[in-house]
Amino acid sequence: MRKVVAIVGPTAVGKSALGLKLAKKFNGEIISGDSMQIYRHLDIGTAKDSPAELAAVPHHLVNICDPDQRYTVKDFQARAKNVIKELSEQNKLPLVVGGTGFYLSSLTNNLNLGGQSDSNSQTRKELMQLEQAGQKKQLQEILQREDPLAYEKIDIDNSRRLIRAIEVIRTTGQSILKQHNGQKWADFYLVGLTDDRPKLYDRINRRVDQMVESGLLDEAKYVYDHQDNFPQAKNGIGYKELFPYFAKKATLDDCLTEIKKNSRHFAKRQFTYFRNQMDVDWYNISDDNNYQAIIEQKIIKFIGGHDE
Template sequence: MKQKEKLVVLIGPTAVGKTAASIHLAQKFNGEIISGDSMQIYKTMDIGTAKISEEEMKGVPHHLIDIREPEENFSAAEFQELVRGKISEIHSRGKLPMIVGGTGLYIQSVIYDYQFTDAPGDEAYRNGLEKEAEKLGNEEIHRRLEQIDPKAAFNIHPNNIRRVIRALEIYHCTGKTMTEYQQNQHNELLYDVALVGLTMDRDVLYSRIDLRVDLMMKEGLLEEVKSLYDQGLKEAQSIQAIGYKEIYEFLDGKVTLEDAVENLKQNSRRYAKRQLTWFRNKMDVEWFDMTNTRENNKKIEEISDFVAGKLGLWSNS
């Protein structure tokens, strides 16, 4: 039987401290990092997606960052294919692949034997829902999904309207919910995985998120979003990301800048809560509490020991 490729997966909510931990692990175990974030694939969208800087990378190679233009669509199925290819490529160079990020479905689709639904579609029905979403708002279409498939509705953000509509379309065409389709998936791990999760006391995490948003604004988030807005990017998938849609509402004159920033903080906190719920329900994760930031180095050493033990690795240091 072919030996499974070794893989580290580091997950956790936004602002929990994944970047610093991932760089330490990559340096220790001769690793290369694959971004597991569904929005860091987009070029020019740097501040709002909290993209790692060249300086922060400390020479560690990073993959799947800046690979799409903001107007392009990108699916979990494409991510699955690209990342599996990258894992093999990194292994072929004698390095350890590491997926780092917070987009649950994307990561789950890579590490498990996950088949994307080939359920039939109905273009007329889909187009109708898209028009209704424009007219009535994303929340209304999301509420419909909530009524027929509460679990899918919980896991799909209202502003990810393409996936909301796809879930409704599957039900419309087959009478089966998206959740029922996903329950038929195999839970077999395709890799020899060390699955590490970072968590934090909720109040501490929420205050870190708020601080991060304030910093993003100081770093020029408004100007970054305005540049996309001025290019006429209105319906693109990328603009549905948290950090962009809230500023778009300000640029559209719907809210004040102060309210847009507050909405961004609130949406980021809610997203962090959903991320943690997803990871806890869907994956067998070894959790490490990062609440006491003064003990971060000690925690990162604990994580290193766990990874080494789980995968039978020798470190570089």
């Protein structure tokens, strides 16, 4: 059975650094689980690893699409499974780093996402028209009515996930959260990093400040100027909050405060999802300075190997 390690947790908690260390120790390669790091030219707001880090260890599902392309959980699942199978055949350890609970669940639970997605279907067209008209609330009401289970669990502020969930319930008659195909295809060890809330929020706030120093405004302006052609990127945290500033409707400080607030809220939602929906081995990075060594020992046991 293929062995896969996944590292989850809120932004700025140290997932990427841990992933790089584990990849080097265990002859592994990194698979990004992030739905935005796939896009070329969007580096700062998506918190990609640096060019040196990307070169130090092979990374997959990073910089594979242009910002005007759509990318679904089904696309992620198919690509990630292929990479995992290829790495396993090469006796390398696949390390899925970052990403949302639903993305990771599509892998660990081998979700059946309703067959080939038809972007020209009438249902998709109708739902896309609502999204383009800014009718997110109507999409939320449709999902709440047709699939209340998914409405309670998925990120209902994400229009594309609303659309996909509605498509699945209408196509299969089952909630997208129940689309298991019953076939276990890999063993997963899920490592979760977290921190005490005040420290975590401080980390998130400092991460946003660092992004600004690194050129976030220029990158967000690029997305703002192309928002009609960037259907997913324009909704990314770190970009959309700056649109009022570029439109001269808000101050920069107010917009940065909004980025920090939304980042903190997203971190809280993700922690709740992983804690309640998935079997994650959590480590509070402030509680034990030796947590990385403990994780390494557990991975050795998980993969059935021996420490050299």
